[in-house]
Amino acid sequence: MSVLPLDAAAAASADATAAGSGRRSRLRRPGAIFGATWLVFVLVASLTAPLWRPYAVDEQDLADRLALPSAAHWLGTDPLGRDILSRIFTAGALPLLSSALMLVVAFGIGLPLALVAAERGRLTERVISRLTEVLMALPLIILLLAVIGVIGNRLYIVMAILGVLISAAVYRVLLGVAQSVRQRLYVDAARVNGLGSLRVNLLHVLPSMATVVAVQAAQLFGIGLLINAGLAFLGFGPAEPEPSWGFMIQDASKHLFDHPWLMVPTGTVLALTVVAANELADALAAPARPEPTRRRRRARAGRIASPNGPTAGAALAPTASAGAASVGAATEAASGRAGAGADPGVVLEVRNLSVGVDDGPTLVSGVSFALRPGTVLGLVGESGCGKTMTARSLLGLLPDGVAVTGGSIRWQGRELTDFRAVRGREIALISQEPMVALDPMFSVAYQLTQPIRRFRSVGRAEARRIARSLLGQVGIVDADRVLKSYPHQLSGGMAQRVCIALALTGEPKLLIADEPTTALDVTVQAEILSLLRALVRDTGLSVVLVSHDLGVVADLCDDVAVMYAGAVVESGTAASVLDAPAHPYTMALLGANPHVPEGEPVPLRLASIPGTVPPPGQWPTGCRFASRCRFAAAACGEPFPARSAHETGSVLCVRFDELTRTHATWDAEEVGAQTALDVETTPTAGAAR
Missing domain, CATH: 3.40.50.300 (P-loop containing nucleotide triphosphate hydrolases)
Known part of the structure; x- marks a missing residue:
């Protein structure tokens, strides 16, 4: 079962730089303005319908049935002569509020589970993921019809149960986002600064997930409206004479050929409400506008001085560049x-x-x-x-x-x-x-x-x-x-x-x-x-x-x-390690150092270390550097202990004494030849330049 539009990847990339100003710029887009305005209008009009509607929802005028829009009935009348405008907005409260309840339940379960799984590690994630997979495997519509058969047409309870089922999909989408956010350095910094798990999630993880959560909530809200209308269309909505959008669409479908206007008002309101929710989601998912207004650019230029100006470094002790020093x-x-x-x-x-x-x-x-x-x-x-x-x-x-x-x-x-x-x-x-x-x-x-x-x-x-x-x-x-x-x-x-x-x-x-x-x-x-x-x-x-x-x-x-x-x-x-390296790997790092002491000529070829570091799980039994070492010998393939070196340090090399006696170095030209040298038979080979 998957009822979530899985566009979290795009939303996650936008969320990385989401801040208050970015969200405000998104909400100023035409689609966002239309979506927010329409949803607020429908919600307010539906909740306040008993205060302003011109007719009662069950008031009939059989002499004026199936009437077209007029001054008396702005959207016309239904087959029983009831005012369509009054019934549409009176019916709007149920799908809007029940869909909102579904969101609260879905995110109230899925979001905390995603945060816990992202924080507690692989074992916890596996357990929670297996449980959510069981929920996702259940047939959604059949299960909802079974619930309705047990408890009746109590749509608030039905939509709450739907929220429980959809929470599994919410969890799967938000888990990846939560895991990505928890890998960011400012989350580690918050943990280092002593914040507990709850405060890290509330102050740092959730704000970074806000865009993804908002996008998924807006799209799920539209899906909830359609499911709500679909159940009422099948006869599982409020009983007559209480109006519902699904039943009004079902009633209009019987008159498609003799009175097609009857489908227009209810269908248009439902479609616009779903489109408005999706437009709002698209606006939230879109990247913020990169170009500020001219007034903002001027204000910002005057407000922000150059952080690396000449005074910034004046408080620091004068120092030479590390890269320029030998x-x-x-x-x-x-x-x-x-x-x-x-x-x-x-x-x-x-x-x-x-x-x-x-x-x-x-x-x-x-x-x-x-x-x-x-x-x-x-x-x-x-x-x-x-x-x-x-x-x-x-x-x-x-x-x-x-x-x-x-x-x-x-x-x-x-x-x-x-x-x-x-x-x-x-x-x-x-x-x-x-x-x-x-x-x-x-x-x-x-x-x-x-x-x-x-x-x-x-x-x-x-x-x-x-x-x-x-x-x-x-x-x-x-x-x-x-x-x-x-x-x-x-x-x-x-x-x-x-x-x-x-x-x-x-x-x-x-x-x-x-x-x-x-x-x-x-x-x-x-x-x-x-x-x-x-x-x-x-x-x-x-x-x-x-x-x-x-x-x-x-x-x-x-x-x-x-x-x-x-x-x-x-x-x-x-001083001892860098002036007199004892391990071939240290010699190689110093030999590959591109800095040339003042007064010395630049070599025609800089030294490099052949090959790459072996990945974990593929380390050899003996010296792990042997496959890249120009001094490797047969003895390097067997395990050996570390040796004392540099008075207070150690070296992990079986040929340490030999290399020390010969003053071996990592030479650029000889590295290019890629030959393994026998230090015992050629005592000066490593020192040749």
Whole structure:
């Protein structure tokens, strides 16, 4: 059974950018104006019909039966001489209200089920989906007729039961939308900021689903009107002399040849009402008009200053671009920071962490690292190596169907089991896409003050003062203007600063920064890096930084963990790992780094790493990098333990000692030849240039 028009995909794409102004622009379209006006007119006229109708619904004038429209009877009379206008609008209340009741029941059941299934994961979704499939398999019309046979022509009860049956189709349409919305970064940010499940759904998920819900409700309303009229046409409506649209159409069908006008008034009102509901749905589903009016453009130009103007970066410490600095110079700076009074204690310790898919492959295995207070740990590697899964596991924000399957996460000396107790308050998140990490439905002021009031237990005025202070702390000069702005009114760099301020609302001790500079240009990247350095220096924050950019890692990180295929293959201080890499994969990443130190010639061919990262479930038994490694040997195919390296770190390579003795490097020309070198018989082969 499927009575829902499944156009949710188009509506879902519109919903991604739906805001109040967008909906208003849709409702100003001619179709929307007609639909809303007609539905309001019919509803008001039907509910107030006893107050204004010229004749009673059972008042007969047999001398004037089947009359055409006249001054006495504007729409004519029926076969018994009753006024058609009075009967049409008196009959309108029942189908309109009963169809609305059907919507309330259908969405009252289907929408909460979709939200619960999207939140609770795969097992809950399977159970609910199987139950809804049973409802969808039931024959709708036959079941309704059976119900009418038991309870009689009680259309309100019948339409409520119809709502229960249709709720299964509503659930199937809204489930995909809810799952998509819950994957957005601003929903994760709300969870990190301490919002419970109910408030996340009410404040962030439902507003983003509003367009889809409105479209489906409008179309289902038209379907409910047709079903209501169809039941009355078959004789299952109100008993005479109570009027109903279906019975009036049935009565008119008997006089199609001798008096065709009788079909026109009732058929036209029913058709226009259904068309109006569909026009309203089409207007809601259509994309918002992209071009603002000239007056709005002028007002907006005067109201919004350039977010990345010269004053925005003035509050930040001057810094060179990370991309322009050589790796060697950056690692010297990192070494200096690491050795300057570092706290020997450990604030975060991860031991043998494993993350896997339910009934599926392992995504991360055996990951271990430690983080000291006031230091920055960089997780480095290609896409698909497990960096983000590792970082998100520290917050309990893994995707549905993915969970920690083994290992230990210790936070400040205690095993971390209740992530909600520390999210936002002690551990916060900075995402890589600031424009989707902020909820487009709310202003910056609302998104900052709400977690401040929740975490710090302060009033509205004090929360706004703290929000203004946090914006100043992250280098935003015009804090009052930014607080009044919505996310779409900010540039990428300004939005990322707001996201950092949002992460600081709970005064956390650890920031998880998931590629915080990836979506930004080089100049803004340097400003964000300078801001993070200042926060670490001034507040004593610890940071876990996920990044692909070795320049960013060298510039910002104190320690580095290089990940490949879900495992840490090398770890240690940033200076030791980047200046003297011990694992061939780290050598390959550095060799493929396009930055050339000043004064050195640009090579004719840049190094690259052949092949791709093996997907989870296809990892080899021994070294996972062996198939791409130019130093691979037969011993690499067998399991082996990690070795100590870089004094405080480790390396996962069976040929570590050999490569260290020969000072092997990843050379561009030799990589192009794609040869596996025997380091024992050719001790200088890896160092040749």
